[in-house]
Amino acid sequence: MNNDTIAAISTGMASGGIGIIRISGPKAIALCDRIFIRNKNNKESDGFLSKAAANTINFGFIYDRDADEILDEVLVSVFRAPHTYTREDICEINCHGGLYVIRRILDLVISSGARPAEPGEFTKRAFLNGRIDLSEAEAVMDTISSTNDFALKNAVSELSGRLSSEIRKVREEVLHETAFIEAALDDPEHYSLNGYPAELDEIISSWEETLSRLSKSFDEGQHRKNGILTVIAGKPNVGKSSLYNLLTGTDRAIVTDVPGTTRDTLEEDITLGDFTLRLIDTAGIHETEDTVEKIGVERSINGIERAELVLFVTDAYNGMDEEDEKIFSLIGDKKCVIIRNKNDLFPDEAVMLDGVLLGSALKDTNFKVCDFSAKTGEGLDELKKIISDLFFTTDSFLSDEIFITNERQKYEIDSAISALSLVKQSILDGMTEDFFSSDLMDAYSHLGKILGEEVEDDLVDKIFKDFCMGK
Ligand code: GDP
Numbered sequence: 001m002n003n004d005t006i007a008a009i010s011t012g013m014a015s016g017g018i019g020i021i022r023i024s025g026p027k028a029i030a031l032c033d034r035i036f037i038r039n040k041n042n043k044e045s046d047g048f049l050s051k052a053a054a055n056t057i058n059f060g061f062i063y064d065r066d067a068d069e070i071l072d073e074v075l076v077s078v079f080r081a082p083h084t085y086t087r088e089d090i091c092e093i094n095c096h097g098g099l100y101v102i103r104r105i106l107d108l109v110i111s112s113g114a115r116p117a118e119p120g121e122f123t124k125r126a127f128l129n130g131r132i133d134l135s136e137a138e139a140v141m142d143t144i145s146s147t148n149d150f151a152l153k154n155a156v157s158e159l160s161g162r163l164s165s166e167i168r169k170v171r172e173e174v175l176h177e178t179a180f181i182e183a184a185l186d187d188p189e190h191y192s193l194n195g196y197p198a199e200l201d202e203i204i205s206s207w208e209e210t211l212s213r214l215s216k217s218f219d220e221g222q223h224r225k226n227g228i229l230t231v232i233a234g235k236p237n238v239g240k241s242s243l244y245n246l247l248t249g250t251d252r253a254i255v256t257d258v259p260g261t262t263r264d265t266l267e268e269d270i271t272l273g274d275f276t277l278r279l280i281d282t283a284g285i286h287e288t289e290d291t292v293e294k295i296g297v298e299r300s301i302n303g304i305e306r307a308e309l310v311l312f313v314t315d316a317y318n319g320m321d322e323e324d325e326k327i328f329s330l331i332g333d334k335k336c337v338i339i340r341n342k343n344d345l346f347p348d349e350a351v352m353l354d355g356v357l358l359g360s361a362l363k364d365t366n367f368k369v370c371d372f373s374a375k376t377g378e379g380l381d382e383l384k385k386i387i388s389d390l391f392f393t394t395d396s397f398l399s400d401e402i403f404i405t406n407e408r409q410k411y412e413i414d415s416a417i418s419a420l421s422l423v424k425q426s427i428l429d430g431m432t433e434d435f436f437s438s439d440l441m442d443a444y445s446h447l448g449k450i451l452g453e454e455v456e457d458d459l460v461d462k463i464f465k466d467f468c469m470g471k
Pocket of ligand 1: 234235236237238239240241242243341342343344345372373374375376
């Protein structure tokens with residue numbers, strides 16, 4: 001249990017309608033009392049908050065005694081340990097949302113005896129004080145950083161402990177079997193190990209099934225959560241920038257700039273319903289038509305190499321030519337949608353000048369063809385469905401599955417699976433039961449690390465350092 005009292009702005013470092021300063025620790029309430037008055041005309045502190053019931057919101061003013069200045073009219077929420085986010089006493093000062101006033105109040109809170117909180121320190125305390133486990137703490141961060149429906153739904157499900165409970169269940173069973181082996185070895189008269197290896201082998205298979213499912217969900221979860229690294233490729237004039245504009249302009253798309261890895265490429269996140277495309281913009285194709293730098297074969301190479309998905313735009317009206325073929329040959333075994341654009345120009349005719357190329361592409365399950373018009377938007381729903389089918393096995397809205405989206409968790413799950421396969425190998429090799437225990441305990445320990453048991457302090461520090469301030 002920490003003895004110091006921490007404080008931070010919890011509403012972000014920008015001005016807004018309201019601002020919240022959160023204070024947690026043994027002195028939280030007494031400290032607030034010192035700077036809180038209920039009546040502008042009576043500046044004596046009357047210890048009102050210390051007497052306030054838990055979970056109440058109290059109206060008053062923040063008063064800087066040294067400067068004899070009322071800083072703001074506020075609402076102070078009082079939460080009492082242990083029924084709080086951190087399990088410590090917490091006060092939240094709800095003030096006006098200007099950054100200057102929030103900072104003044106925070107400074108006053110700190111000069112009154114609180115210490116500035118480190119990033120994620122409130123959640124870290126919730127973890128250290130046993131209110132949540134480590135995977136639930138990670139889910140808090142995932143919830144905050146969610147950029148699409150899937151990521152949010154998955155994070156909230158993890159937050160409610162669904163992953164933890166699956167892991168905990170397997171882990172307890174592992175412990176149970178280990179204890180049984182130990183007991184039987186100690187006391188062979190009462191516990192028989194006759195036929196036990198075969199039985200254990202079967203039990204391990206069921207654990208492996210659960211853990212493998214979680215491990216396999218990682219790639220899909222990563223794509224769902226972080227988006228699919230996508231490039232729009234094609235020769236000049238086929239409609240790449242039109243497609244780009246259409247995608248970024250769809251009413252459900254949320255476009256955010258993220259810094260790219262090279263100097264002249266940008267990445268932009270486009271959220272399309274329940275998944276996100278991280279578009280590699282290889283040559284500023286979203287610029288206006290006049291300034292468009294037409295992408296040639298060379299410029300596409302870098303983008304295609306990095307991408308996980310290629311949206312290969314072709315001009316279906318004019319058909320494909322050698323230049324298309326050249327770009328097409330760069331795509332290799334990447335997942336690709338061949339977009340036969342400008343479909344609106346021949347609504348009634350099936351123009352199929354590109355039969356050979358499409359024919360070979362269609363045999364490959366990584367390639368899909370989509371008739372499209374960047375001008376009218378026709379084909380957009382089909383395109384979304386194709387991308388979804390290429391990358392996702394489940395419909396995230398219908399599915400109740402849990403997805404691992406965290407590399408640390410995946411590593412521990414895979415390590416547990418490896419340890420369990422060693423036990424299976426020992427069974428196969430006809431080893432005696434005492435050989436099973438150490439690998440079983442190894443699996444037990446890896447699963448514990450997902451929940452935050454048996455993890456080293458510096459790992460805990462590292463995890464919480466990535467949190468945002470005030471959480
Ligand atoms: P880029 O060079 O590949 O980026 O191609 P642009 O997006 O600049 O498009 C080239 C030309 O084709 C422009 O005049 C667009 O208006 C036109 N265009 C793009 N997509 C379509 C489409 O689906 N239908 C029609 N009719 N014209 C399109």
